[in-house]
Amino acid sequence: MNPLTICLLFSGALFAVGLVGALARSNAILVLLGIELMLNAANLNLIAFWRFGPAAAPATGVIFAIFGIAVAAAEAAVGLALAIAIHRHRGSLRLEEATRLKG
Amino acid sequence: MNLALVLIALLTLASAGVALARPNLIHSALLLIASWMGIAAFYLWAGAEFIAFAQVLVYVGAVSMVVLFAVLLTRRSRADLAVGPASAGRAAGALLAGGAVLAVLAHAVIATPLTAAPGGPRSVTVRELGLELLGPHAAALLAVGLILTLALLGAVLLAAGERREPEEPRP
Numbered sequence: 001m002n003p004l005t006i007c008l009l010f011s012g013a014l015f016a017v018g019l020v021g022a023l024a025r026s027n028a029i030l031v032l033l034g035i036e037l038m039l040n041a042a043n044l045n046l047i048a049f050w051r052f053g054p055a056a057a058p059a060t061g062v063i064f065a066i067f068g069i070a071v072a073a074a075e076a077a078v079g080l081a082l083a084i085a086i087h088r089h090r091g092s093l094r095l096e097e098a099t100r101l102k103g
Numbered sequence: 104m105n106l107a108l109v110l111i112a113l114l115t116l117a118s119a120g121v122a123l124a125r126p127n128l129i130h131s132a133l134l135l136i137a138s139w140m141g142i143a144a145f146y147l148w149a150g151a152e153f154i155a156f157a158q159v160l161v162y163v164g165a166v167s168m169v170v171l172f173a174v175l176l177t178r179r180s181r182a183d184l185a186v187g188p189a190s191a192g193r194a195a196g197a198l199l200a201g202g203a204v205l206a207v208l209a210h211a212v213i214a215t216p217l218t219a220a221p222g223g224p225r226s227v228t229v230r231e232l233g234l235e236l237l238g239p240h241a242a243a244l245l246a247v248g249l250i251l252t253l254a255l256l257g258a259v260l261l262a263a264g265e266r267r268e269p270e271e272p273r274p
Contacts, residue, residue, distance in 0.1 A: 003105055004219045005212060010112035010145070012208035016201040017116060021123030023197035029128060029173055033135055036166065037119055040142050043154075051149040052219040059227045059235045065154045066236070069161055070247045074254035076166045080173040081258035087177040088264055 007048035015041035028086060028093045032079040039072040107148060115141030128174045136167045150226045 018037030025031055043065045050061020086098050115138050122134035139162040146155035236244050 001105065002217055002219055003108060004217045006105060006108055006112065007145075007149075008212040008217070009209055010108075010116070012205060012212060013112075013116050014119060014142075015208070016205035017119045017123065019204055020197045020201035021119075023200055024194045025123065026193075027128065029170065029177070030123065030131060033131065033170065034123060036162075037123075037135075037138070040139070040162075044142065044145060047146055047149050047151050047154060050151070051225055052217075057235075058225070059232055062151050062154055062227055062232060063235060063240055065151070066157065067243060067247055069154070069157055070251060073161050073166065074251050076169060077258040078254050078261070080169050081261040083173055084176055084262045085264065091179075093177055 004048060004052040007052070008045065011041040011044035011048065014038075014044065026095050028083040028095055028098075029080070031095065032076065032083065035079070036072060036076060039068065039075070043068045043072075108145070111141055111144050111148060115145070128178075129171070132167060132170045132174060135170075136163055139163050139167070152226070153229055153232055 015038050018034040018041060020034075021037065022031045022034030025034070046061045046064045046068065050065075053061075083093060087093055090097055118134045118141065119138040122131045122138060125131050125134065139158065143155045143158040143163070146152075146158055
């Protein structure tokens with residue numbers, strides 16, 4: 001099988017795993033981790049096309065992935081701070097109970 | 104060559120799947136570290152060494168620690184760590200949605216005639232990367248620095264919360 005196909009199937013499966021996790025769990029931290037996995041799957045695609053795709057500039061895919069990782073890190077920090085804030089206001093991380101923005 | 108890729112993919116997917124299915128939050132965080140290591144191994148396999156080490160530094164080093172701290176800061180008792188799954192119907196719906204997305208993606212990937220570019224492994228040195236980042240992409244780099252600064256300041260503000268006045272003096 002073409003290695004590019006395997007890479008794309010891998011990232012698609014990782015995206016699906018993250019999606020199932022984000023939809024099925026009700027804990028805010030686990031939902032955030034599922035979203036992180038989906039972002040990682042997107043980065044995998046960028047690197048796979050950089051490695052196997054037609055030659056563009058030598059570093060294009062790597063630069064895309066660097067920016068992707070930076071934005072994902074910012075998202076993780078803000079998301080976990082939100083989880084802590086929700087926990088302080090509500091005493092629980094269950095997303096079903098977080099129905100109001102102002103606690 | 105493909106064997107290593109399939110092995111990395113299976114290990115990463117297995118640890119990610121088990122991580123998101125475990126009831127214990129600490130187990131989930133630790134298994135996700137394994138999954139992120141697998142992704143870093145994929146980057147190494149693909150020849151993107153800089154991204155691999157960035158992945159190890161950012162995810163395995165930093166994000167995992169922040170997640171563990173968040174887990175430990177938001178628990179009340181030992182029982183809090185065990186988070187059961189939501190309702191069975193919701194889990195089934197999530198599996199259905201994920202399966203549908205996976206089926207669409209896999210069909211699109213398999214139906215597309217992809218050709219791997221001929222030639223040996225491609226690689227980019229850190230020097231080239233730095234010249235690219237600070238040359239043509241300098242504006243984007245500045246924007247990312249601004250985003251990170253603002254996001255971290257916002258995270259501190261959100262997590263610190265308002266200072267509460269003590270209601271009565273302590274004896």
